Structure formats: structure tokens, C-alpha cells
Amino acid sequence: MTTVTTPLEKQRTGAAAGPRPRRRPAAGRRRAPGRPSAAWALPGLVFFALFAVVPMGLAVYLSFTSWDGLTSPTPVGFDNWTRLFGDPEFLQAARLSALLTVISWLFQTPVALLLGVWAAGRQRNRAVLSAVFFLPLLLSTTAISVLFHALLDPNFGVVKEIGPWFGIDPNILGSSTGALLTIAFVGGWQFMPFHTLIYQGGMRQIPQVLYQAAAIDGAGPVRQFFSITLPQLRNTITTSSVLMVVGSLTYFDTVLIMTKGGPGTDTTIVPYLMYRAGFQSYDLGYASAVATALVVVATGLSLLMVRFSGFGAMRSTREGM
């Protein structure tokens, strides 16, 4: 069970050698002069609560009302919720969201992991390439969606030229599987640099001694990857996966701009359904129920993943960055 000791080991051997041990005695001297009172945090807290926490609570409340956006919300009990679980559109959206999440994870994790491990080397060409790999992350989702929408135009887009090489039908956004896969791909294209960097950072924290020891024992690169790199990156994989899952459950701009939920309703994932119900049909109570369900699932999934990987056992996460 070498993996269990990983976080501890990392804390001991990592760059965290700095202020940590010194701080502990200081924590006892609570009334030392020159410590700010907690009230300093109040403006930030109030502001954050007003625009993020309160609305979250309000969303739950609104999910028990009927509201058209103009008149006042009227309480309707569990109506929206019973409707939600019997609504074939919502069930399809939930299925599509789940599918998109799985596809995105399967696509992004291996590529980001390998790119990150590769980029962690310190040669100059890697730094240059990494800078190029980073570019998609700078573009807004809107810009990326508009760009890919143009590239994938069956009449004059790039897909018309390149598609046939790979046996891809140029009308890719017009086919139900193609559209969903495209959305997963475009999301991956955009967020790959982010996950690559996360893996690169994780990779750099693995003590070199482990690789030296393995090399002395005669382990080849493949063996080293599976016996050292992967287990050592376990927490990084969790972090990245949680962000990926929450990210793909909340894809929205891409769908609105590229497919408008189509063809038919084949890319109407949950956030898009929420938008359509709320801001196109002005059924804002129902939209709130959809949004609340989305948060519950996203949070539940992240907690589950954190639990299962033992990530929660770690404290003080960002030491030694």
C-alpha cells in the first residue's frame, strides 16, 4: 500500500520545508499583537454571500414556486419536482449530460495526463510547445464555439476537406452522435491545457529519488510510469477529474452556440434545458428545479470522487507550490 503514504511523503519531501514547522508554536500565541480581527473578512464575505450563496438558496426556494419572470413567484409545493422526474426531456437531458461527462473524461484524462507528464521535463523545446498548447485556454468558450462552428460548416468549413481523410461525414453537427462528440471534443480542445498543467504540476512534485531507485532496480520507463507516476499522481487525477466532471456537467455556451441543443434535442444537455425552460419559455420555477438538481448531482459526484480516492484525508493542500 505505498499509495496511502503518498500525501504524507509528499509533505515531508516536497518543497514545503519553509515556514511550516515554525508556524506551529506561533499558533499558540493567539493574542500576539498585530493580528487582524475576523471582521476584516466581512465585506468580502457579505459580497460573496449576496451574489453566490444567497442565490443558491434562492434557487432552491424558487424550485418550489411557479414564476414567469414578470409577476411574483407563487409557491406550488413539489409540482416542479414531480414534473421533473416524469419529464422525458429532462430524463433525456440527464442521460446526455452523463454521456457527455463520460466521453469528456475518457478523452481528456489520458491525453492531459500524458501531455502533462511529457511537459514536466525541463528541456527548452517543451517549454515552447507548452506555451503553444496553452493558447486554447485563452480563447473564450464563445470564440471557440464560433470558430469551430465555422470550421465544421459542411459547405465551406475545414471539415469538408479533412473529414473524408478520417471517414468523417462533413455534416457532423447534423448527426446526433457527431454533434455530441463534437461538443466533447471542443470542450477538450479548450480545457486540455488546464488539465495538462495540473498534471505537469503534480508530476514535478514527485520526488526524483523514486525514479532513481526504480532505475537502479532496472525498471524501464513503462514500468516506472505505471508503478511510480500513476500512483503518485493519484490525488492530481482526482482533482483534475472532479473539475472535468463538474465542467462537463455545466457546459452551456458551446451547446447554445454550436447546436442549439440539436439536431432535434440530441444535444440538449441539462444546463441547456435549464436555459430553455427559464429564459425561452419563461418557466423559471421549473428551470430552478433543473438547476438545483444539477448542483446536487455535481456536488454529490465530486464528494463521492474525493471520498473514494482518499483525497479528503489531506489537509493544507497548496503547501509547497
Add this chain to the structure above:
Amino acid sequence: MSAHPTAARPAARRPRRLGNPLAGAGALVWLVVVLLPLYTLISSSLTRQDQALSGNPLAPPADPTLDNYGFVLDSGFLTLMGNTAVVAVATVALVLVLSVPVAYVAVRTRSAASMAVFRTFLLGVAIPAQAVVVPLYLLIAKMGMYDTLLAVILPTAAFAMPVAVLVLTSAMRDISEELYEAMALDGARPLRMLWQLTVPMSRAGISTVGIFSALQAWNGFLFPLILTQSEEQRVLTLGLFTFMGQFGLNVPALLAAVVLSVVPVFTVYLFARRALTNGLMGVGGK
């Protein structure tokens, strides 16, 4: 920078070099995947509209032109740019002014109250913007701010805060206790410590947070979509979306608008690459 002991080098390197060809080839494939769309973006934006519809989109423009850029600039692009700049600057200012004290308290006091505040922000990372747009719509309307830039700025700043607090806290944690003690001996009060010690020492974290909040504000789409309406309050992302409908078959102009919308961000990236990438790397380097 942590230089490896020279003695360790050969042993550490040899296995990597063996693994390189495959990983290197993979990286090259990804390079094509990244660059091809970007290349097409640029080359299409320089192509004349009539040629764009008939020619091969992969070929470089036979007769490059900047007309598309002129057309976009004449279509109200500068208003979009101006609005977005206002939103970005205001968001960064708000985020920093509000988050720095929160992180300072989280690092410097160990009271239950300050830990509770910190934990609130930690949980806040998990709230997706989509979950709150309906109530925000209600809130902003009730506050009389619907269809103003403020309606975009306030929630954007609030949603940038959790990550800001996390990054700032970790930057401030590395400031050694002795420095505070020395200042305390000089009779410094918390405000002076914050201003003369904490802020200068966590400059890297502060610039990371600034750049991230600016990027988030610059690229935000959902809040402007839901909380503004009129053309005067439109930001870049929304502008691209409406251009898409307006320009119809004028794809080169649309892509020129995309290029223009990215130029400021790329410029910042050129100067602040370190702050950006190091900040991100820290997320997983736990």
C-alpha cells in the same frame, strides 16, 4: 527554481529519454490539433468573402486582405471592446479589494470565525454559475440593475472570489512568521503589516488572481446573456454570438471578430505567462 543535484542527473534522465519518442510523437499530434483550428482562424479572417465560400479553407489566402477587420470595427466592435474592458477592470478591482483581506484574515488569525469564512469560500468553489442565474436574474432586477454593466460585474466578481481567496491564502501562507514578529516589535498594526509586508510579499499570487479574474470577466458569457439586453451594454462574447446571426455567410468577418476579441488576452499572456501557468499548476500540485 529547484536545480537537481548534478549527480542525480544521469540516473534520472536516462529512462526518460527512452520514453521520449512515443510521448514526443503524441505531443506533436496534439500540436497539430491545437494549431490547425488557430491557423484556419487567422487565414480565413484574411480571406476575401467570395473566395472563402469557394476555395479550400486549408490553403493560405491567395489574396490576403484586412477588409474583414475594417468591416468588424465598423460594426460596433469598439463599443463591445470598451464594455468588456470596463467589466474586466472593475471585476479585478473588486475581487482584489475584497479577497485580499479575507485571505489575510484566514492566514493571520486562527479564530473559529475566520476558519468558517475560509470554509465558506472553499465550498463556494463548487457552485456553478448556471445554478444561480435564475435567482440572480430576480435579484438583479429587484435591485434595479438589470441591463447595466454592473449587473455583469457584481456576479462575475463574486464567482471569481473563491479561487482568488484560495490562491491568495496559499501565497500568504509562505510569508514567514518572523517577519510579522519583527514588525510587531516595531509597533506595526495589522493594516500596516498588510500593506507593507503581506501585499508586497504575495505579489505573485496577487498578479495571478488579477489575471485570472480579468480572463474570467473577459470571457464570461452566461451572466451577460441573462443579465443584459440592450446593444449599449453588450460585451464581446455576446457580440460574437450576435454577429454569428447577423453576418450570415460572411464567415471571414465573423472570424476576424474572433481574432480581435482574443488580441488583448494574447497580449496579456505574452507578458504574464508565468503568473498564469504557475497559478494553474498549483491547483493540482497538492
